[in-house]
Amino acid sequence: xxxxxxxxxxxxxxxxxxxxxxxxxxxxxxxxxxxxxxxxxxxxxxxxxxxxxxxxxxxxxxxxxxxxxxxxxxxxxxxxxxxxxxxxxxxxxxxxxxxxxxxxxxxxxxxxxxxxxxxxxxxxxxxxxxxxxxxxxxxxxxxxxxxxxxxxxxxxxxxxxxxxxxxxxxxxxxxxxxxxxxxxxxxxxxxxxxxxxxxxxxxxxxxxxxxxxxxx
Amino acid sequence: xxxxxxxxxxxxxxxxxxxxxxxxxxxxxxxxxxxxxxxxxxxxxxxxxxxxxxxxxxxxxxxxxxxxxxxxxxxxxxxxxxxxxxxxxxxxxxxxxxxxxxxxxxxxxxxxxxxxxxxxxxxxxxxxxxxxxxxxxxxxxxxxxxxxxxxxxxxxxxxxxxxxxxxxxxxxxxxxxxxxxxxxxxxxxxxxxxxxxxxxxxxxxxxxxxxxxxxxxxxxxxxxxxxxxxxxxxxxxxxxxxxxxxxxxxxxxxxxxxxxxxxxxxxxxxxxxxxxxxxxxxxxxxxxxxxxxxxxxxxxxxxxxxxxxxxxxxxxxxxxxxxxxxxxxxxxxxxxxxxxxxxxxxxxxxxxxxxxxxxxxxxxxxxxxxxxxxxxxxxxxxxxxxxxxxxxxxxxxxxxxxxxxxxxxxxxxxxxxxxxxxxxxxxxxxxxxxxxxxxxxxxxxxxxxxxxxxxxxxxxxxxxxxxxxxxxxx
Numbered sequence: 001x002x003x004x005x006x007x008x009x010x011x012x013x014x015x016x017x018x019x020x021x022x023x024x025x026x027x028x029x030x031x032x033x034x035x036x037x038x039x040x041x042x043x044x045x046x047x048x049x050x051x052x053x054x055x056x057x058x059x060x061x062x063x064x065x066x067x068x069x070x071x072x073x074x075x076x077x078x079x080x081x082x083x084x085x086x087x088x089x090x091x092x093x094x095x096x097x098x099x100x101x102x103x104x105x106x107x108x109x110x111x112x113x114x115x116x117x118x119x120x121x122x123x124x125x126x127x128x129x130x131x132x133x134x135x136x137x138x139x140x141x142x143x144x145x146x147x148x149x150x151x152x153x154x155x156x157x158x159x160x161x162x163x164x165x166x167x168x169x170x171x172x173x174x175x176x177x178x179x180x181x182x183x184x185x186x187x188x189x190x191x192x193x194x195x196x197x198x199x200x201x202x203x204x205x206x207x208x209x210x211x212x213x214x215x216x
Numbered sequence: 217x218x219x220x221x222x223x224x225x226x227x228x229x230x231x232x233x234x235x236x237x238x239x240x241x242x243x244x245x246x247x248x249x250x251x252x253x254x255x256x257x258x259x260x261x262x263x264x265x266x267x268x269x270x271x272x273x274x275x276x277x278x279x280x281x282x283x284x285x286x287x288x289x290x291x292x293x294x295x296x297x298x299x300x301x302x303x304x305x306x307x308x309x310x311x312x313x314x315x316x317x318x319x320x321x322x323x324x325x326x327x328x329x330x331x332x333x334x335x336x337x338x339x340x341x342x343x344x345x346x347x348x349x350x351x352x353x354x355x356x357x358x359x360x361x362x363x364x365x366x367x368x369x370x371x372x373x374x375x376x377x378x379x380x381x382x383x384x385x386x387x388x389x390x391x392x393x394x395x396x397x398x399x400x401x402x403x404x405x406x407x408x409x410x411x412x413x414x415x416x417x418x419x420x421x422x423x424x425x426x427x428x429x430x431x432x433x434x435x436x437x438x439x440x441x442x443x444x445x446x447x448x449x450x451x452x453x454x455x456x457x458x459x460x461x462x463x464x465x466x467x468x469x470x471x472x473x474x475x476x477x478x479x480x481x482x483x484x485x486x487x488x489x490x491x492x493x494x495x496x497x498x499x500x501x502x503x504x505x506x507x508x509x510x511x512x513x514x515x516x517x518x519x520x521x522x523x524x525x526x527x528x529x530x531x532x533x534x535x536x537x538x539x540x541x542x543x544x545x546x547x548x549x550x551x552x553x554x555x556x557x558x559x560x561x562x563x564x565x566x567x568x569x570x571x572x573x574x575x576x577x578x579x580x581x582x583x584x585x586x587x588x589x590x591x592x593x594x595x596x597x598x599x600x601x602x603x604x605x606x607x608x609x610x611x612x613x614x615x616x617x618x619x620x621x622x623x624x625x626x627x628x629x630x631x632x633x634x635x636x637x638x639x640x641x642x643x644x645x646x647x648x649x650x651x652x653x654x655x656x657x658x659x660x661x662x663x664x665x666x667x668x669x670x671x672x673x674x675x676x677x678x679x680x681x682x683x684x685x686x687x688x689x690x
Contacts, residue, residue, distance in 0.1 A: 016543070017536045018415060018515050022655040027636045031281065031300040033255035033307050035368075051661040054300050083536060085416040088449065089655060091351040092253065093367035114419055114451050115351055115365055122369035172383065173237040185369070186264070189377040192233055192241060196269075196379055199232045199243055207343070209472035209480045210245050212272050214339055216318050 002124030003182030007105050008151040009078030011142050013068050014043075019082060020089035021116060025098040028054050038094055039101030043069065069102075073146045081138055082109040087116025087127075096123045106152050108159070110135050121175050124182065126154060128169050154180055219490035221387045222456050223422040226362035226487070230345045232379055241379045245344040248330045249276040249317070249371070251308040252636070253349030257372035258311040268315050269378040275339045276312050276319040278305045279329045280636045284599050284626035288638075292323050301637060328602020328628040331355035331443065331569035335435070336604055338468025342457050342484040347374055352569045352652065354445040357454035358438035360461055360487040362422070364451040388421040388450065389495040392429035394503035399686035401579065402437030403571060403650065403669035405429060405501075406444040407509035411519040413499055418450030421497065424489060425455050429503040435464040436575035443570045444652050447516040456488035510556050510682055511654045511667040513544035518654070520556060522672065522684045528552040547656055548664050549644065556682050559666065562645035564589075564596035564623075564677035565659070566670050568633035571650035572601030574608050576670040580650075581614040583674035583689060589622035590680030596623040597639065599631040623677065635660045648676035 029041045031054050044052040047069060049062040063070045069077070080099065086109040087095060096119045099107065105125065110132040112120075120127040130138070141161060142148040151160040154176060159167045178185065189196075204211055220228070232241040254276075261267070268274065281301040288295050293309060296302040305322060312319035320327040326337060331352050334340035340356045346363035347353060349371040356363035366380065374380060390409055410417075423445050430438060438455045445453025455461075462481055465471050472480045507521035518541070520527065529541035529552060545552060550559070566572075566580050577600060589596050598618050600606040606628055609615055615625045632639040633651035641647050641663025650673050654665035668676065675685040 017540055020515075020653075020655045022634075022653070022658050026657055026661075027634050030252050030636065031298075031304050033259075033304055035256045035259075045657045045661065085419070085449070088415055089351065089446075089653060091349055091353075091365035091367050093256075093349075093369060096367075111416060111419065113416070113449060115367060115446075119367035119369065122367060172239065174235065174239045174381070185381060186266070186373050186376045189241060189373065189379055189381065192379075193377075195233050195241070196243070196377065200270075200378070203243070207480070207483065209341070209476050210344065211270075213470040213472070214272050214275050214318050 001122065001182045001184060004105065004124055004126050004154055004179045006151065006153045006155065007078060008149055009105065010074065010076055011079045011081050011148050011150050012074040012077035013139060013142060014080055014082040015139065017083040018085045018088055021087060021092050021095040022089055024087070024095040025092065026052065028052065030092060030094050035097055036101055038098035039103065042098040042102045043067070078103055078105045079150050079152065080104050080107045081135065081142060082107055084110045086112050088113035091115045093119045093122070096120045096125050100125050108135065108138065121179060122185065124179065126152065126179065128152065128159065130159065130167055130169060134167050219493040221489040221493040221495060222360065222424050222454055222487060223362065223387055224493070226343065226345065227384055229343070230362070239381055239383050242345060242382050243379055244347050244374050245273060246340055246346045247274045247374050248334050248346070248348035248353070249274055250280060250330050250348070250350065251278040251304045252280045253368045254311065254371055255304065255307045256368050257375060258315070260372040261375060266376045268317070268375045271316050273378065274317045275337070276308060276317050277327050277330060277333050278308050278322055280630045280634065281305055282322055282629040283637050284629045284631050284639060286627060289323060289627045298638070325603040325607065328605065329569045329572060329630055332572060332601030332605065335359060335439065336468070336602055338465060338471035341465060341471065342461055342487055347380065351446045352443050354451065354453045355439045355443040355569055357442040357445065357452055358435060359465070360454060360457035360484065362452055362454065365446065385422045385451070386420055386496040387494065388418060388423045388497045388499070390423050390425050391427040391498065391500045392503050393427050393500065394429065395432070396429055396503045396506060399671065399689065400506055400508060401669040401671060402433055402440040404506055404509045406441045407511065407516065407519045407667060408501060408506045410444065410448045410516045411509070412501065413448055415447060415515055415517045416449040418445060418448040421450045422452040422454065423448065423450045425453060430455050431458065434575055435460060436573040439573065440570055444516070447652055457484045508669065508672050508685055510672065512548065512550060512556065513541065514547055514654055514656050515544070516652070516654060516667060518544055519667070522556055522682055524556055526550050526552055526554045526556065558681065559646060560592065560681050561648050561676050562594050563641060563647040564593060564673050565632040565647055565649040565651065566597065566673050567599030567601065567631050568651035569601065570652045571670050572599060572605065574605050576650065577605065577609045577614055580670040580674040581617045583671050583685060584621045584623060584678065585617050587621055587678045589677050592680040593677055596677040597626055597632065598623050599626040600628050602628050632659050634658060648673040648682065
């Protein structure tokens with residue numbers, strides 16, 4: 001997995017609450033059996049004025065000029081500023097894949113839906129929670145200043161604005177560790193294979209109906 | 217030992233390792249796999265040279281992409297007209313064959329929507345931890361199990377290690393007291409709950425649904441409620457085990473038998489919250505207050521009683537919420553203050569992991585019987601949740617009731633709930649849908665979804681607009 005330590009990047013807005021995973025990446029693109037290539041269809045229904053199709057070349061599609069990601073000032077953005085309950089809805093990991101593939105490294109919001117939040121960490125994407133009032137302030141500053149950038153320092157757990165104001169954020173220690181070092185979860189868990197086997201053999205005794213039941 | 221909630225018990229029983237930082241390794245008993253969220257996980261296993269830890273814990277079936285017309289289903293996988301969908305379903309078949317995973321393939325009579333197939337086959341049992349790469353996995357919590365959706369990286373993680381890295385959630389109790397009025401169903405209950413606590417109300421929680429209303433509810437109804445826990449923000453919803461649970465499980469294909477059954481039942485009887493167990497949040501609703509619900513907006517919390525009107529954004533004090541309501545009204549083509557009964561329907565969809573079990577099909581058929589679909593409704597489709605549900609409904613003659621009324625009777629799959637196959641809404645079309653999400657574009661580009669119960673959807677299909685099913689059947 002890609003590691004995340006510290007980034008400084010242009011901020012783009014997704015200025016509405018309850019952005020759901022259907023909005024982040026509509027279902028027709030979930031038919032892909034790959035992990036990559038979803039960036040061009042990120043926010044497809046908001047970004048384009050026509051209906052997107054899988055495997056389509058998006059270069060000639062009509063763009064929605066009102067959508068921030070289509071505006072010159074937000075090009076190259078790597079930080080997405082969002083509202084409450086970002087990523088609600090389905091468990092599709094295609095949502096963080098699309099954000100990552102587009103070029104986002106960090107999403108800042110007052111709150112995230114649980115599954116989406118969890119999925120981000122598996123893909124080197126940092127979902128960062130800041131208080132609602134702070135997010136409101138960042139929105140105001142971003143709209144007021146073209147090319148607005150934020151520095152996100154995961155090691156020190158802080159976000160710094162261009163004026164030097166610093167906001168601390170909380171993050172689970174284990175997730176931070178994995179993200180900073182780009183660690184593969186599976187490899188770490190398999191280091192505990194003995195503990196898993198011990199648990200399993202105890203369960204085979206106490207609840208044998210949980211094993212070997214599903215047959216063709 | 218201190219009094220524990222049902223969730224506490226399920227968590228404790230599956231804890232492999234607690235870490236100092238608060239995260240834990242929990243053991244997964246059952247892993248259900250479908251075609252959309254698994255290909256990248258299998259590919260990951262291959263690239264790392266790993267094998268599934270315990271193949272007998274996995275059951276697979278394609279559901280999201282499968283066509284639901286008899287014509288397209290006639291020749292199995294090869295008959296899928298959409299070439300991209302075909303590849304995905306074929307990939308699941310290939311992966312299951314390669315790794316030795318039991319799969320109910322497209323035309324296996326046991327094939328169906330993962331969350332219908334799991335409990336129906338007895339693959340999902342009380343006391344289990346159950347995961348699937350789909351957020352509606354919470355459906356299985358109705359069995360008194362800890363069930364929740366996971367992303368594709370976690371699908372790979374569970375395949376490779378039989379465990380998940382997790383952090384314990386908080387406990388929420390949603391209690392519905394008293395009794396439901398006639399014509400009020402499990403779907404109305406869960407929509408009313410979401411309307412009350414909001415789509416983020418359960419974020420960070422596991423919800424236990426308790427109270428007289430759930431005790432009196434069938435397993436199918438409990439599954440409908442747990443299914444939509446995620447629409448209230450909670451990854452997991454569950455209902456304590458009682459006789460209804462045990463009766464449901466008994467005799468199912470993969471359920472234990474004989475002496476093992478007796479041992480299992482004894483263990484399952486403890487799957488209730490202890491007297492005095494601590495819940496971080498308690499929400500209470502009165503069953504008598506719940507009316508048939510209809511969603512008017514683009515979030516499942518945007519819901520009102522069938523006899524109400526579309527709410528006024530101007531009365532909302534929270535600015536972000538107000539803007540959301542205004543945007544929803546624009547998308548839905550509705551006006552504030554408009555009676556719900558004035559909303560005309562273009563299509564009706566009865567199906568999805570929320571409402572495609574035999575009880576749902578029966579409820580819809582009871583409303584439709586002897587009546588005709590409104591001329592103005594372009595299409596009303598009934599999509600059973602599995603081949604076994606379909607067979608049962610046909611044995612009861614329910615398919616004929618629908619067909620005589622002008623409804624379509626389809627092959628099992630997720631269908632128009634998320635419109636990954638050919639079943640979808642056209643732009644601007646209003647749909648009375650028994651599914652779980654009314655997000656923008658969910659059922660088709662520009663489509664307008666109204667979430668309702670099967671009986672309400674059926675009644676709307678006959679009348680051409682929303683009607684109070686309680687009045688309608690009289």
